[in-house]
Amino acid sequence: MKTTNSSRTAQQKNPWARLIRSAVIYINISLLIWAAVALFAPTHVAIITDTVYNTFAKVIKIIIAVTIGIGLLHVWVTPEHVSRVIGKESGWKGVVLASTIPLILGGSLFVILPLVKALREKGARLAACIAFISAWSGKAPLLPLEIEFLGLRFAVLRILLTIPFAVATGLMSELILERIFGEKVHSTHHAG
């Protein structure tokens, strides 16, 4: 009884509880696939086990290194720092900064989207907001992982292409949103 009570309150307060819950889901799905194959196609199990083992063996050090790196990055260069730098600049400079600086950010879109929303509310233009989201996909913190699986050439070229891609996505989306849908390039606080 004591444990159920304390675990309930812990679950509400503790962000770890949510993480652990989704971790358990992913592990269960994995085991389920594994078990299903073991049951219906036992000869295929060895291939799956081999793939899982070999791939983990190949990347375990890289992933630990990247994990440490992202942890450090998040306290020394917070997403808020980045948005503060970009938020100050409007016009062209803002779009260019928004297309480059987010390259160094980690996290998922679920973190980036609310951040960009805050940026927009602070007055960043549409193109800068959309460029910010696009540039984040450069994912420099994951570079070691990308090099391992896709090669140095692929990784470097992709990150370099992300910059003009982010500028173009930002400007093109802004143009469409403004000309066709009548959205304001700069947000006003009273809107909506």
Add this chain to the structure above:
Amino acid sequence: MKLDSGTVYLLIAGILFILSLLKDPEKTKKAFINSGKVALTVFPVLLMIFVLMGFLESFISRQAIASWFGSSNNFLGIVYGELLGSFAMIEPAAVFPFAGFLKQSGAGYGAALGFVMSAMLIGITHMPLEGQLFGMKFMIVRNLVTFLLVLGIGTLFMVVI
């Protein structure tokens, strides 16, 4: 001792960690907890992706994957890569192993790039949040323009690489 790339990355991360610890122990403690959260998020997803890769490896022939994604680096390969990426619903860290798997299985560079970019930027799981935060028009236009321009850089990418 032979230094593989993983060990080099670990060394770099270790050095950065020690530097951070010397500069600000309190921040470094926070960083360590952050890393724990990242690890807890990433490892289970990777396990699932690796099991899935093994599953595809054992049930679907490389020729099939190659023929779907265009072994000869064609334009349609990028579109298929993008479509797969849009529905992939995976963590950014798991995107690269799976893209590598596609590439090894015979998909072209364009398809791999299309998959990576759209798995990061389009994923249907983010659309409700994006629509709620920025409005439906913003969400639709950004996703469509992203899809279109990934096609553009994918083509450029295939030429350059």
